[in-house]
Amino acid sequence: MRIKAEQLENELKKKLLPLYLVTGDEPLLVQEALDSIRLNCKKQGFDERKILEVDRKFDWTSLNEEANTLSLFAEKTLTELRLGKSKPGTPGAKAFQQYCDNLPEDKILLICADKLDASTLKSKWCSRLDQTGAIIQIWPINLHEMPRWIAQRANKMGLNLARDAVSLLSDRLEGNLLAAQQELEKLKLLHPDSSVEISTEDVLESVSDASRYDVFNLTDACLTGKAKQSAKIISHLRLEGVEVTFVLWALSKEIRLLLNLSHALSKGQPLPALFKQHRIIQKRQAGLSAAAQKHSPQKLLGLLDQCKKVDDLIKGVEKGISPWDVLTDITLAIAKG
Template sequence: MELSCDRLAAQLAGEPLRPVYLVAGSEPLLVLEAADAVRAAARAQGIGEREVFDMEGRDADWDALDAAINAPSLFASQRLVEVRLPTGKPGAEGGKLIAAFCANPAPDVVLLVIAGEWSKAHAGKWSEAIARAGHVAVAWPVKPHELNGWVSQRLRSRGIKATPDAVARLAQRVEGNLLAAAQEVDKLALLAGGEAGMLDVERMDALVADSARFDVFRLVDAALNGQAAQVSRILAGLRAEGEAIPALMGMVVKELNTVATLARACNFSAECKAQRIWPAKEAVYKRALGRYPPESWQRLLVEAGKVDRIAKGRVRLGSEPADAWLQLERLLLATADKGAARLLAS
């Protein structure tokens, strides 16, 4: 039976660890928290040893995983073995190994499979075997009409009561970004955790200085996620707040350089580790990488340098000074939408 991530947490609290778990979905925050719940349950039940295997494409070493599962533990009576599947597909070899483990689990191993993408097409005999021997939890994306309820529940879990209008305001500001929503709720818990009564819209506004405080982090994430409309909205907000373009360009250049580096890498997972990229952010970069070949990301990086020079008055377009805000918007729209790349020639 497929569980929600919330239901998985309840199951973990009420029973001994099962031999195997599958946590899957394209919503990074929910997948991360569900996997963390399994890790916490393992620690609570005395499992201190943890091994992690990144299985991506041709670089996946299933023989090494098989050897690790069947090797006796040197330091603990039980181990947590994590298998990360960025694409959600273990292939024939991996599927066979996982199914075999489920049929005859190693007594000293709890297997946690984490799939970064998931749909009905990803399921197979291997995931059915996990469901029989353990639990399958899927983090389905939160739909727009579900976001207010999700935010409200998140607030309640942190001991905060808010009016429906205040919840709606917070949901509007985070633009459907669950990670941003979670961060804002945690901030509210610190600022208003001791307050009695309900937070109304005015108090929410006072506590969260425009959560969509239209910050540059959200701006770049919107571009990498392909959210062109959000790019224009956030950029307009930054401009209205009086932000200076040179202050924004450091993060823009940094993120574009990261994507360009990942685009050239032979092994995505290994490069993410080398770049110290948080696992929840990997899906953002993957979506961006599917938009352009490596050389195009290098071109966007060059364009970012041009925008920076325009903002500092070092570049003119024709006889008039160039509009740095317009050029930055064109750059980020091109980052978000392949069809907008033609704007860069304007």
């Protein structure tokens, strides 16, 4: 059977199935689904947990050997098979078929895989797993769903977030659910009283308390023309070992937004409508407006080309210079106008 991620907890409370396949490429939601299955298995007496890591040398006969092995430490066992990016191939498909034909009464199989494509989900082995147990597909949260996801998650945690505060988090943590969850947990510690509404000022203070030099401080410094501060922040991020792809993502996101605003200005279009369309909170509008007026569409397109160069350097397509050096040039170009 197919179970949606949001329905998993209720289905687990009804009964446990002999096997589960969790697949997806959103780390936070995949981890939460796995943890939910583990917890419910534990509650039902599956006290022992065994892990099988699939790699190129993995022996697929070990899956059914494990299924037929009596545990010395517990009556029931949760066996986790971690596929990752691996594909079972013919040996794995055969092992899954055999497992489903001879289900052990004292074991539950939990399979975790990266996102499986449509053809794989229609394969014989996947269909057999679907018939025998459950497949939980984890879908990423798109940009339009992000505010609702944050609001629902905050409400579940007992956080009273103002609408603008939700928009701020959505805008700054666009697509990064793990970072969003961490920010909400931090806000919960700082504001335990659920009757008090958390404002945008509270969110900004929480972010700045975490680090004087984070990626969002960098984009804010760029937009407000603070070249020296921008250079200092990106140097600090580099020394701290912040993931270069995250810095590239944040800067390229701001450049694309500025490009839209700059195009609108060149056509005589009012910016407030675009701010509303992109859900830009009031506090960021002045900085974005000023930056959009400083940069022509042609210059911003050039900066996006530079971002592409950084991506190529990260992937090893280009060599000879550090991606951080190019990011620094991009940062200063935005700040100086």
